[in-house]
Amino acid sequence: GPIENYAPVTQQRLENPEPGNWMLYRRTYDGQGYSPLDQITADNVKNLTPVWTFATGVVEGHEAPPIVNNGVMFVATPMGQVIAINAKTGDEYWRYKRQLPDDLFQLHPTSRGVGLWEDKLYLATTDDHVVALDAKTGKVVWDTKVQDYKKGQYMTLMPLIVDGKVIVGGSGGEFGVRGYVAAYDAKDGKELWRTYTIPGEGEPGHDTWQGDDWKNGGGSAWMTGNYDKDTKTVYWGVGNAAPWPGEMHPGDNLYTSSVLALDPNNGKIKTYHQYHQNDSWDWDEVEAPMLIDLQRDGRNIKSLVHPGRDAIFWVLERTPTKINYVAGWPFVATDVWKGIDAESGKPIVDPDHKPVVGKRVEFCPSLWGGKDWPSAAYSQKTGLVYVPANENFCGGFTGEKVPLKPGELWLGTKPEDIGLKAKPGADHFGELQAWDPATGKKVWQHNFPKSQLFGSVTATAGDLIFAGGTNDRNFRAFNAKTGELLWEQKTNSGIMGMPVSYEIDGTQYIAIQSGWGVDAQRIQDALVTNNIGIEANVPQGGVVWVFALKK
Numbered sequence: 001g002p003i004e005n006y007a008p009v010t011q012q013r014l015e016n017p018e019p020g021n022w023m024l025y026r027r028t029y030d031g032q033g034y035s036p037l038d039q040i041t042a043d044n045v046k047n048l049t050p051v052w053t054f055a056t057g058v059v060e061g062h063e064a065p066p067i068v069n070n071g072v073m074f075v076a077t078p079m080g081q082v083i084a085i086n087a088k089t090g091d092e093y094w095r096y097k098r099q100l101p102d103d104l105f106q107l108h109p110t111s112r113g114v115g116l117w118e119d120k121l122y123l124a125t126t127d128d129h130v131v132a133l134d135a136k137t138g139k140v141v142w143d144t145k146v147q148d149y150k151k152g153q154y155m156t157l158m159p160l161i162v163d164g165k166v167i168v169g170g171s172g173g174e175f176g177v178r179g180y181v182a183a184y185d186a187k188d189g190k191e192l193w194r195t196y197t198i199p200g201e202g203e204p205g206h207d208t209w210q211g212d213d214w215k216n217g218g219g220s221a222w223m224t225g226n227y228d229k230d231t232k233t234v235y236w237g238v239g240n241a242a243p244w245p246g247e248m249h250p251g252d253n254l255y256t257s258s259v260l261a262l263d264p265n266n267g268k269i270k271t272y273h274q275y276h277q278n279d280s281w282d283w284d285e286v287e288a289p290m291l292i293d294l295q296r297d298g299r300n301i302k303s304l305v306h307p308g309r310d311a312i313f314w315v316l317e318r319t320p321t322k323i324n325y326v327a328g329w330p331f332v333a334t335d336v337w338k339g340i341d342a343e344s345g346k347p348i349v350d351p352d353h354k355p356v357v358g359k360r361v362e363f364c365p366s367l368w369g370g371k372d373w374p375s376a377a378y379s380q381k382t383g384l385v386y387v388p389a390n391e392n393f394c395g396g397f398t399g400e401k402v403p404l405k406p407g408e409l410w411l412g413t414k415p416e417d418i419g420l421k422a423k424p425g426a427d428h429f430g431e432l433q434a435w436d437p438a439t440g441k442k443v444w445q446h447n448f449p450k451s452q453l454f455g456s457v458t459a460t461a462g463d464l465i466f467a468g469g470t471n472d473r474n475f476r477a478f479n480a481k482t483g484e485l486l487w488e489q490k491t492n493s494g495i496m497g498m499p500v501s502y503e504i505d506g507t508q509y510i511a512i513q514s515g516w517g518v519d520a521q522r523i524q525d526a527l528v529t530n531n532i533g534i535e536a537n538v539p540q541g542g543v544v545w546v547f548a549l550k551k
């Protein structure tokens, strides 16, 4: 039934969220993925126990954080569903099921969550609409078509809400779209602005493309941005260039594999930083950088921290007019970069490991990178950044010129040609890493001998790090200071969701969706072909799990 006493969401509440709520993708606009709740600690986490579960009835990858506003939980699942649940009891209030078109091909069948504003919530769908639901009843308030799913345009991200604007970015880098970030009026769904991530004729940066390449150059913007409330700047990550081999789109290819600084009022690009040029590896740099105040080399830096898919841990400085390169270092082994130019921050490519047309080229890490979209976290207590990384994976493919057919995959290689190779003799793959972003030192690392690590990480003030992401279905808690594994719980499926923490009536809860699929499954399929003795089958089917300390 309908929700009574729903707490409307305001800009003031999003900017200063109550400790017990999780209303934004990473809880706070700075993207840190940190909960200030500290009832559950490194000492007592061994007593963490399930209090309720909820089967979503949906297969495929459940990637969304359970969003919590004053005791009400909103869970987005694959296939366009949203479930409103009493966060204390696990009882359902309502469920929204989108009717997806029969001919919809979902390359990435998932949703990363719902955004909140006043008494509504907002879902971006894989058939490329933004839908506003009444938070109390789940009834559709408005439904706006963004682009045409028949042209390979879709959305998987959780919308970012700033000042009543619903900000989204499109997917489709593997279909040769031209990426964009767009804002809709939270009240009525009217489009307020749209900024293409690839500059058109006459716009700055257009000359980093040749001919008509820019029209289908990729640069999809398929993850939620972060927001600097002091300078009113949105930081948004941009994806790979299309098609994959850089030879097919000569130039630096702005703003692919970059971060954009946008004015949320009009979508104007204030400034940008491109992590790597002429992307050729499908290395989307879409996870928005975390906004962290750093003390580095004796100075205060308002930083942007981004452990990249390109295997480099990036530390940048944000100023109102410019983003400066501060430091970068590889956080997993890579043969693609020979170094980083200290002045410009541009990585120096080794041409032997850059895909070309007509010849197979191998490169490390694989096309899933040192870290794909699953989020890193920052703990304000330890001052460390926690990275879900993958080591000992390489990839390769033979570039091939194929004509673009709207709505069909346009990779610049045969899909069966891609895949992943485990380095011979590798003793592990997934790595949960803890880095000090101020010094560039790795403080600890936990290795997963038989699994990739493909799930987001969350930090809490109880000095805990929560993560799933492995093919053994476990959900885990680590000591944030030492990396010691303190607790684990086997769940129904593999976890590629995002852990959150919330509080009701004095009890701290941890919530996660377990539901394997999308690229965690694709890496699993590729791992199995490497004959390294890992469990082939990870069962699918989504379940929301909620934990608290045993009383």
Ligand SMILES: O=C(O)c1cc(C(=O)O)c2c(n1)C(=O)C(=O)c1cc(C(=O)O)[nH]c1-2
Residues within 6 Å of the ligand: 061, 063, 108, 110, 155, 156, 170, 171, 172, 173, 174, 220, 221, 222, 239, 240, 282, 284, 368, 372, 373, 517, 518, 519, 520
């Ligand atoms: O270029 C794109 O537009 C695009 C979109 C998405 C997506 O929307 O999920 C993914 C990717 N690329 C991608 O390269 C990738 O590795 C990936 C993994 C996943 C996932 O949900 O596990 N999505 C995506």
Ligand SMILES: [Ca+2]
Residues within 6 Å of the ligand: 173, 174, 239, 240, 282, 284
């Ligand atoms: Ca991509």
